[in-house]
Amino acid sequence: MDAEKTKASNILIIHGPNLNMLGVREPEIYGGTTLQDINRNLSELAENTGFKLVFFQSNAESALIERIQQTMNDGTNFIIINPAAYTHTSIAMRDAIAAIKLPFIEVHLSNIYSRESFRQHSYFSDLAIGVISGLGAKGYELALKYAMTS
Ligand code: DQA
DSSP, X not given: OOHHHHSOOEEEEEEOTTGGGTTTSOHHHHOSOOHHHHHHHHHHHHTTTTOEEEEEEOSOHHHHHHXXXXXXXXXXXXXXXXXXXXXXXXXXXXXXXXXXXXXXXXXXXXXXXXXXXXXXXOSSTTTSSEEEESSTTHHHHHHHHHHHHO
8 A cells, every 4th residue: 555645644632522621620630721722732743744734523323423424535545533432332433433444542641450340441542543531631742743753
């Protein structure tokens, strides 16, 4: 395969349910950084690099699935996703991400493996190229740095 075609250049960052409430939502678990702060920081990191970032947040499973499906036609070639609670429940989102066959990194602010047992299973991790869990907002930064150098 042509290496240029596989190189990340258009990166989609997907935030699942309740992540629009970061900053006010259980800050002792998720920290005080808002989603706007996270997205702004990522945009700054990508500035003048030639990488194009697109952000999407939804609380609705169907909207998230549709956005994932859309990547088949919109030039996205890399995804960073925090599926939030759908991590642990959504076979439908898993099927969507399996169908589009794009490389993705799964990010969680909290360490899902040190929390309740229902959070310790992810429907995404075995399909992901990597998983970052427990490093707070910095996890997104590290995922983006990986995407921009891979
Ligand atoms: C989360 C962990 C999930 O268990 C939880 O439902 C979330 C956020 C995280 O980023 O730590 O909403 O994905």
